[in-house]
Amino acid sequence: MMKKTKNIGAILLASATLLGTAACGGGSEKEDPTKTYLDVGVFNAGLGTAYFDELKKDFEAYYADAHFEEGKTGVVVRPLKKNTEFSPQNLKNSMKNLDQVLYILDQGSYEEFTENKLFADVTDVMTEKYLDEDGNIAADTNKEATQSVEDTMLEGYSDVFKKEGKYYAVPYMLSIPGIIYDADLFDESALYFRKDGSIGANAAAVSAGDCSAGPDGKRGTSDDGLPDTWNDFLTLLERLRMNYTPFTWAESPSTYQISRVFNAIWANYEGYDNFMLNYSFKGTDGNLGSINENNFTKLLNQEGRKAAIKAFYDITKNQENYSAKARPGGGNTHTGAQREYIQSKRFGKRIAMFAENSYWEQEAREDVFNKETPQNVNGYGKRNFRYLPIPRFENVDGIKDQTNTQRVLPAAYAESYICLSAQNTNKNAEVQTKVAKLFIKFMQQRSQLVKYTANTGCIRPYNYTVTAEEKATCTPYTQSILTFIEEGAKVAPNLAIATKRRLYTGETGFNESNNGFAFVAKVGNATAKEPFTYFFNQPDKTVDDAFADMKTTITDILKSAGAIS
Numbered sequence: 001m002m003k004k005t006k007n008i009g010a011i012l013l014a015s016a017t018l019l020g021t022a023a024c025g026g027g028s029e030k031e032d033p034t035k036t037y038l039d040v041g042v043f044n045a046g047l048g049t050a051y052f053d054e055l056k057k058d059f060e061a062y063y064a065d066a067h068f069e070e071g072k073t074g075v076v077v078r079p080l081k082k083n084t085e086f087s088p089q090n091l092k093n094s095m096k097n098l099d100q101v102l103y104i105l106d107q108g109s110y111e112e113f114t115e116n117k118l119f120a121d122v123t124d125v126m127t128e129k130y131l132d133e134d135g136n137i138a139a140d141t142n143k144e145a146t147q148s149v150e151d152t153m154l155e156g157y158s159d160v161f162k163k164e165g166k167y168y169a170v171p172y173m174l175s176i177p178g179i180i181y182d183a184d185l186f187d188e189s190a191l192y193f194r195k196d197g198s199i200g201a202n203a204a205a206v207s208a209g210d211c212s213a214g215p216d217g218k219r220g221t222s223d224d225g226l227p228d229t230w231n232d233f234l235t236l237l238e239r240l241r242m243n244y245t246p247f248t249w250a251e252s253p254s255t256y257q258i259s260r261v262f263n264a265i266w267a268n269y270e271g272y273d274n275f276m277l278n279y280s281f282k283g284t285d286g287n288l289g290s291i292n293e294n295n296f297t298k299l300l301n302q303e304g305r306k307a308a309i310k311a312f313y314d315i316t317k318n319q320e321n322y323s324a325k326a327r328p329g330g331g332n333t334h335t336g337a338q339r340e341y342i343q344s345k346r347f348g349k350r351i352a353m354f355a356e357n358s359y360w361e362q363e364a365r366e367d368v369f370n371k372e373t374p375q376n377v378n379g380y381g382k383r384n385f386r387y388l389p390i391p392r393f394e395n396v397d398g399i400k401d402q403t404n405t406q407r408v409l410p411a412a413y414a415e416s417y418i419c420l421s422a423q424n425t426n427k428n429a430e431v432q433t434k435v436a437k438l439f440i441k442f443m444q445q446r447s448q449l450v451k452y453t454a455n456t457g458c459i460r461p462y463n464y465t466v467t468a469e470e471k472a473t474c475t476p477y478t479q480s481i482l483t484f485i486e487e488g489a490k491v492a493p494n495l496a497i498a499t500k501r502r503l504y505t506g507e508t509g510f511n512e513s514n515n516g517f518a519f520v521a522k523v524g525n526a527t528a529k530e531p532f533t534y535f536f537n538q539p540d541k542t543v544d545d546a547f548a549d550m551k552t553t554i555t556d557i558l559k560s561a562g563a564i565s
Contacts, residue, residue, distance in 0.1 A: 035076045036068040038435045039426060041091075041100040044081040046363040047173075051455035052079060052104075058451075059442050068435055075435055092118065096423035102436040104172060106416045110161065111502055113419070119168040120420035125437050126150045126167040135446035135464050149444045152462040156280070156495045160415070160502075169417035170440055171461045173452070174493055175357040176409050176481055177260035179388040182345075182352055183476070187384075191239065191352075192225030193232065199239050201225050215391045216407060222483045223389045230307075233391045234314055240352050241320045248323040248341050249355040250334040257334070257355040258530040259515040262308045263410040266518070268390040269304030271404035272490045278302075278517060281498035293500050297564060300551045303400050305519070307393045309546045312531035317539070323351060328536055338364040345378065353388065357412065358457045361385070361475055386480035389489075398543055407489035409481070412512070414461065414493035418443070453478065461493060500563055508561035509554055520557070521549035 031037065042052050056077040064074045080100065084090065088108020095103075095118050113119050131147040132138040138145035149170065150158065157171050186192055187203035193212035194201045201211045206225040212232075214223030227233040240246040249257045267275040277283050281296040288298045315321050325332040325340055332340065338360055344351040354360075361369065365380045372378035393402040420436055442448065449460045454473045459481075471479055485491065494512055496502045501510045501517075510516040515529045523541075528534035534546055541549075558564045 029078075032076065034072055035074050036072050036431060036435060037428070038075060038077050038102065038432055038439060039100045040077055040079045040436075040439075041086050041098070041103045042079045042081040043083065043086045043104065043106050045083050045106065046357070047106075047359050047456045047458065048362050048365065049079075049081050050362070050365075051452050052081075054451060054455060055443065055448065058448070059439055062442060063438070069431055077439070088113070092116065095421055096425075098421070098424055099426045101421055101424060101426050101429060101432040102418070102439060103421065104418045106173070107413055108415065109505070110169060110415055110417065114163060114168050118422055120422040120433065121166055121168060122170060122420060122437070122440070123166045125440050126170060128441075130441060131445065135449070135462075137441075137445050149441075149462075152444075152464065154461045154463065154491065154493060156276070156493060156497050157414075157461060159280075159497045160495050161417070169419040170444070171414075172416040172418050173413055173456070173458045174411035174416075174461050174491065175359055175413050175458045176387070176411050176491070177257060177357045178264050178355070178409075179261060179390075180341075180354040180356060180360070180385050180477065181388045182350075183384040183386045185244070185345075185350060185352055186225075189243070191236065193227065193236075197232070199236065215389050216487070217405070221487050222386075222480065226389060227391045229394050230311065230314075230391045230396050231394075237315070237318075237321055241318070243350075245323050245344070245349050245351045246321045247315070247353050247355070248326045248332065248337050248344075248351050250337045251326050251328055251330040251332040255530050255533060256513065256515075257337075257357070258312070258532050259518060260357070260410065260412060261355045262312065262515070262519055262530055264408075265308035265311050265390050266302070266304040267408040267410045267492055269307045269393055269402050269404060270302055270408075271406045272408050272492055274302065274404075275304070275408060275410070275492055279495050279497050279501060281500065293498055296498070296500070297555060297558070300554060305550070306543065306547050307396070307399050307402070309519070309531045309550070310393075310396060310399050310543045313535055313543050313546070316532050316535040328533055335363065335367070339368050342368050342372065342378075342383075345383075346372075358387075358459075358478070358481060360457070361477055362456050381475040383476070385475070385477040387477065387484060389484065407484065407487070409484065409489050409491045411459075411461075411491050411493045413458075414495045453482070457481075459491070461491075504558070504561050504563040507557070508563060509557040510563075516557075517554060519550050520553050521546055522553040522556075523549055527553070 042049055059077060060075055067073055088105055092113060126149045129145045129148045130138060132141050132143035133146050153171060161167055161169060161171060190200050190202045192201035192206050193199055195210060205211055209219060211225035212228050213219050214226045215228055216223055227236050237246050274285050277285055277291050278299050281291060281293045284290050288301060291298060324330055341351050341354040342364060369380035393399050418440055420433055426432055446464045449462060449464045450466050450470045453459050457478045466482055471482055505511050519530055521528050521534050523538060531546055535541060
């Protein structure tokens, strides 16, 4: 019997994510008249489509002997994989002219789609109790059906996806952005911290317990040997600069990765409850008091924001902390930064850390990892990359000591979903809609949720377990995220729970693509969407300057939009 790990509340990840829509019937292949077809639109970007190809194969095998139409046996899932054409921005105008019945979308305005009645009602899929206590299809396990998809969702999702008692989409995925570190390098160069606080431990010393306890303060957990505090992290940067380049990332203005690291630092300083107030605008902040939709701008004073600003102030002031390509104007795209990080092992100065989404390995798989040599050492899933837990902020100049001890994983792409088209040109829409609902239910069983994580590095926003054997099918990096969750880290989805967050989007202060309501600071005619660019372009600015400019800029944006008076 396989040993199960701790129940994981959602398993995340993406700058892009995948599945989307499709055009006529998915291609020019001749139809098999003995099969029922399901036309699916697949958004093809950062996540790739390997996960979908395996899902398609499994679903077709599961229903190989099923009869959905008279004289037909089995089903063929017919995907059309597109990028720009299947983006939500384009799909809202084109959906009614397409054959696709089922769509899997990485992001987009759920409000706008539902207001225009483009999505079909999927309440039955969400609320039917067909899963057993372990999340498997009860009809297959002969156990009692005790759970619905709705029952297994992470908290907060029903606030966003349930409208007047009905669901029009099924929550899809989450990416867990953050700092990635090269654990092979940390081992080879003994970059872990010893018990005495000095750097010099390798992986063997960490395994033997001859190391620091890490930021969680507990020995025997996955962060052992990593920097306990932010001051320790600065010591690590100093050591790295002797022989290596500490960081790379995509350069300004495409710095969404840095924005998400900002969020990770902020969230881990504040804790889950305080951090999620920035999405719900409802509750009590431990330091700021009661928060609601009338006074939510009090949250701009959260000390965790200032701690994150301080972190980037420290990183930015020494240009040896990051690759020249990561600087504003340096030329790194997100895929270029992936290539630079991966290939630095073989070319130039090795780079120790990287800021990205959790699907980054999948995105770099075909063009970079699959071309690395030798493949058994440097290929996809062979190198030991890991997620870096955020150090604690204690005795940091200008920052109040952190009191939160809860580990938090801010997650992106919460507004991604699987949906059925209510308006399409499919000639067999009634039958395909029935099959599409079965497809969604099939996707929601535990084994498929786990496969999705293994194939993408992202998690699905549901509570599900992963066995030790299943975990071993993931890359070391994805395993490190799963382990972190098992140890108690809580996933914090970027859900637009508050009404105002849903109503005021775009450049009105809440658009996460522009780091809305996180860090935006305007000085003169220049606007920085994260503190790295702010300090790089204005080296004389202080942490207090950035904190004040951030609060003023976001307040002005919200006032201009009418979100506050």
